[in-house]
Amino acid sequence: MSGFTISRRQMLASSAMLLASTAMPTFGWAQTPKKGGRLVLAADSEPRNLNPAIVASNGVFFISSKIVETLAEASFDGKDGLAPRLALSWEGAADGLSVTFKLRDGVKWHDGKPFTSADVAFSALQVWKPLQNLGRTVFKDLAAVDTPDDLTAVFKFAKPTPFQLIRNALPALSSVVPKHIYEVGKIEDNPANNAPIGTGPFKFGEYKAGQYYRLTKNTDYWGKDEPYLDEIIYQVLPDRTSAASALEAEEIQLAAFSAVPLADLDRISKVPGLKVISKGYEGLTYQLVVEINHRRKELADLKVRQAIAHAIDKDFVVKTVFLGYAATATGPVPKNDPQFYTADVPTYAFDVAKANALLDEAGYRRGADGNRFSLKLLPAPYFNETKQFGDYLRQALAAIGIDAQLVNNDSAAHIKAVYTDHAFDLAVGPPVFRGDPAISTTILVQSGIPDGVPFSNQGGYKNDALDALIAKASETLDTTARTDLYKEFQKQVAADLPLINVAEWSFISVARDTVGNIANNPRWAVSNWADTYLES
Amino acid sequence: MSPLRCFLRTPEAVAGAILLAALIAMALSAALLFPGDPQAIAGPALLPPFQDWSLPLGTDRLGRDVLAELFHGARTSLAVGLAAAAAALAIGSVVGTLAGFAGGLVDEVLMRITDAFQTVPGFLLALAFVSVVGPSLGIVVIAIALGTWPGPARVARAEVLSIRERDYVAGARVIGMHPLAIAFREVLPNALPPVLAMSSVIVAAAILTEAALSFLGLGDPNRVTWGGMIAEGRAVLRTAPFLSIVPGIALVLTVLGVYLAGEGIVETTAVRRGLS
Numbered sequence: 001m002s003g004f005t006i007s008r009r010q011m012l013a014s015s016a017m018l019l020a021s022t023a024m025p026t027f028g029w030a031q032t033p034k035k036g037g038r039l040v041l042a043a044d045s046e047p048r049n050l051n052p053a054i055v056a057s058n059g060v061f062f063i064s065s066k067i068v069e070t071l072a073e074a075s076f077d078g079k080d081g082l083a084p085r086l087a088l089s090w091e092g093a094a095d096g097l098s099v100t101f102k103l104r105d106g107v108k109w110h111d112g113k114p115f116t117s118a119d120v121a122f123s124a125l126q127v128w129k130p131l132q133n134l135g136r137t138v139f140k141d142l143a144a145v146d147t148p149d150d151l152t153a154v155f156k157f158a159k160p161t162p163f164q165l166i167r168n169a170l171p172a173l174s175s176v177v178p179k180h181i182y183e184v185g186k187i188e189d190n191p192a193n194n195a196p197i198g199t200g201p202f203k204f205g206e207y208k209a210g211q212y213y214r215l216t217k218n219t220d221y222w223g224k225d226e227p228y229l230d231e232i233i234y235q236v237l238p239d240r241t242s243a244a245s246a247l248e249a250e251e252i253q254l255a256a257f258s259a260v261p262l263a264d265l266d267r268i269s270k271v272p273g274l275k276v277i278s279k280g281y282e283g284l285t286y287q288l289v290v291e292i293n294h295r296r297k298e299l300a301d302l303k304v305r306q307a308i309a310h311a312i313d314k315d316f317v318v319k320t321v322f323l324g325y326a327a328t329a330t331g332p333v334p335k336n337d338p339q340f341y342t343a344d345v346p347t348y349a350f351d352v353a354k355a356n357a358l359l360d361e362a363g364y365r366r367g368a369d370g371n372r373f374s375l376k377l378l379p380a381p382y383f384n385e386t387k388q389f390g391d392y393l394r395q396a397l398a399a400i401g402i403d404a405q406l407v408n409n410d411s412a413a414h415i416k417a418v419y420t421d422h423a424f425d426l427a428v429g430p431p432v433f434r435g436d437p438a439i440s441t442t443i444l445v446q447s448g449i450p451d452g453v454p455f456s457n458q459g460g461y462k463n464d465a466l467d468a469l470i471a472k473a474s475e476t477l478d479t480t481a482r483t484d485l486y487k488e489f490q491k492q493v494a495a496d497l498p499l500i501n502v503a504e505w506s507f508i509s510v511a512r513d514t515v516g517n518i519a520n521n522p523r524w525a526v527s528n529w530a531d532t533y534l535e536s
Numbered sequence: 537m538s539p540l541r542c543f544l545r546t547p548e549a550v551a552g553a554i555l556l557a558a559l560i561a562m563a564l565s566a567a568l569l570f571p572g573d574p575q576a577i578a579g580p581a582l583l584p585p586f587q588d589w590s591l592p593l594g595t596d597r598l599g600r601d602v603l604a605e606l607f608h609g610a611r612t613s614l615a616v617g618l619a620a621a622a623a624a625l626a627i628g629s630v631v632g633t634l635a636g637f638a639g640g641l642v643d644e645v646l647m648r649i650t651d652a653f654q655t656v657p658g659f660l661l662a663l664a665f666v667s668v669v670g671p672s673l674g675i676v677v678i679a680i681a682l683g684t685w686p687g688p689a690r691v692a693r694a695e696v697l698s699i700r701e702r703d704y705v706a707g708a709r710v711i712g713m714h715p716l717a718i719a720f721r722e723v724l725p726n727a728l729p730p731v732l733a734m735s736s737v738i739v740a741a742a743i744l745t746e747a748a749l750s751f752l753g754l755g756d757p758n759r760v761t762w763g764g765m766i767a768e769g770r771a772v773l774r775t776a777p778f779l780s781i782v783p784g785i786a787l788v789l790t791v792l793g794v795y796l797a798g799e800g801i802v803e804t805t806a807v808r809r810g811l812s
Contacts, residue, residue, distance in 0.1 A: 240771065241770065241773060241774070244774065261771045263597070263771060263775050263776070264772070264774055264775060267774060267775050320581045320597070320598060320599065321597075381753075384771055388598065391598055392577075392598055394575070395577055398576070405758055406757035406758050407670070408671060408753055408754075
């Protein structure tokens with residue numbers, strides 16, 4: 001018996017050494033990517049429109065950013081956090097009325113036609129400005145795009161537009177589509193929206209509904225020796241628990257966008273051959289926000305909103321709901337933003353006694369059943385975490401005598417209930433911070449937005465001082481002055497609480513050890529993957 | 537032989553009765569043993585069972601007491617099961633009696649409607665109904681009843697068809713009773729026993745349907761339900777399987793108990809009828 005134990009130990013020791021000896025050279029190779037191979041990964045949604053120039057959302061980018069490229073991509077070490085893609089340089093005029101892009105030479109569309117400044121002009125004027133969900137705001141004053149030669153595009157604005165905003169918008173908003181494909185017929189109905197044609201390292205192969213998307217290598221790609229992979233297969237796995245098993249069974253090599261549930265990460269990080277990576281999403285920060293309907297007279301009272309903010313234990317939320325894969329929030333700009341974030345804002349420590357005192361002060365005393373008043377709470381159904389936070393918030397509000405009734409809806413019904421019908425008192429929403437508050441953040445608190453615009457201020461909040469501040473920032477050209485205005489914006493939002501920012505989170509990738517060059521830029525999952533490779 | 541002794545003679549009926557009694561005790565004692573909100577956060581998250589004796593069955597993703605949720609979930613399951621079965625039996629026997637007693641065009645119309653409901657799978661009907669109207673306990677009860685009433689209706693109609701030819705019904709006609717009064721005073725009570733015999737199956741099916749609806753996120757989110765507990769546990773199935781297994785076992789035992797006890801009652805009444 002004891003002999004067996006010893007021999008087993010020896011076995012373990014020698015096998016560990018064997019493992020180590022194979023692991024060593026692996027690290028050495030990591031610098032020289034191998035060519036070839038097929039990357040299979042999990043996809044949890046199947047967007048119908050794959051045109052990122054029209055639908056600028058992460059679900060679309062995840063697939064189409066490999067096919068259709070932007071003018072620039074986010075970067076960890078590039079100037080202003082950018083790396084060139086289709087544009088080599090960009091320069092804003094001092095008066096804020098024009099931005100000049102120098103384009104890359106020798107780039108070809110997947111159908112062989114050359115890429116020129118005419119494509120950029122067409123995309124900006126015909127697609128981004130009139131059709132794109134985010135471009136409508138950022139490019140609203142774009143009047144013309146001059147093309148003095150094939151490799152120069154000059155954006156002309158009718159009103160001064162901050163260059164900082166245009167720069168920050170490049171990674172997500174500047175997908176260039178081919179003019180010669182889109183100029184015939186209606187852009188929204190173009191077949192290329194479902195089978196995109198771009199300049200990217202991969203070409204669209206095929207799509208089988210409910211099964212997979214297949215992308216194939218673009219042998220004519222402008223990047224030297226790139227791409228390394230021959231093929232990318234997006235295996236549709238809508239069930240979140242199945243991604244983890246598929247990784248373990250080596251059916252897929254990568255699960256991005258937290259396809260593996262957070263609760264499973266601890267276990268899966270111990271599985272040999274798999275790695276858990278929390279980098280590569282710095283440019284895609286989601287914010288956990290309590291949206292407030294200011295039409296309710298109780299919620300229109302600042303003291304009540306402060307009481308709710310004091311009732312939420314943000315550390316508990318980060319620790320329990322997000323299992324530590326998140327950060328507590330102080331205001332409308334996430335802590336990891338390098339340009340705009342300021343910690344110098346009013347904060348609301350977790351303090352149930354203070355919350356109760358504030359509600360008493362506001363005149364909402366507890367009734368005989370211990371409740372002060374009742375609220376309808378609608379957690380957004382898109383993420384497990386938003387639903388779980390809804391469950392938590394109900395308990396947190398119960399502790400201060402507010403009876404919250406949960407209402408669960410599917411995605412379409414939730415968007416209609418909150419953003420069109422305003423049939424909510426509190427809602428839990430996950431807005432995205434996209435590198436500049438003017439892209440998709442100020443819209444959350446600004447007044448005068450028509451009904452039905454999703455992820456905007458639909459709570460009936462109106463603050464003239466804040467509106468004036470937002471308007472002023474949108475026409476301030478000087479980068480420092482503009483940044484300072486947005487710091488002031490954060491202060492005012494945190495003080496007046498049009499909404500309550502609870503936490504900021506991003507995603508986790510789980511990959512097999514053989515996948516190389518993962519997470520090497522802040523928007524890695526939605527970047528072009530030209531340098532991603534497989535060791536085998 | 538007294539009916540009770542007859543009932544106690546069949547071991548499966550006794551087992552069923554014990555399970556059912558335990559379930560009812562759980563449902564009734566929930567508010568006493570676990571006062572307050574069962575969804576309140578009671579301890580650290582994902583505590584495994586049998587670690588801390590103040591939280592014997594551990595805690596879920598948010599740190600809620602699984603045992604308290606289980607007890608309060610028993611209430612929901614039982615309430616929905618009984619209410620849905622009662623509604624289905626009430627609708628079914630009324631429709632069946634009217635169809636069988638009136639005959640002719642009324643019979644045709646009512647039975648074709650019954651057929652229409654019977655051809656749609658009950659669960660799909662419930663699913664569609666709840667998604668349109670919105671989830672709350674009352675709606676879930678109606679949704680389940682909507683898919684289950686055709687069964688009792690058909691049984692009631694068949695029974696009424698044979699009863700309406702009996703002499704006492706003819707007598708009632710002769711003394712000038714209103715046809716509706718005959719149908720509901722004279723005929724329906726006599727047609728009920730075989731309809732009631734279906735109740736155990738209906739209750740069991742209703743509890744399962746409620747659990748399935750909650751599992752799909754269409755239960756009332758403000759109440760603890762076993763189906764909802766299983767659904768929540770599913771996300772952490774690999775790391776904390778007890779979160780799905782515990783309510784799963786409760787569900788199995790409940791359905792088994794209801795079914796066995798029901799069967800026992802049916803057999804007892806059958807024996808008594810045979811004897812008399």
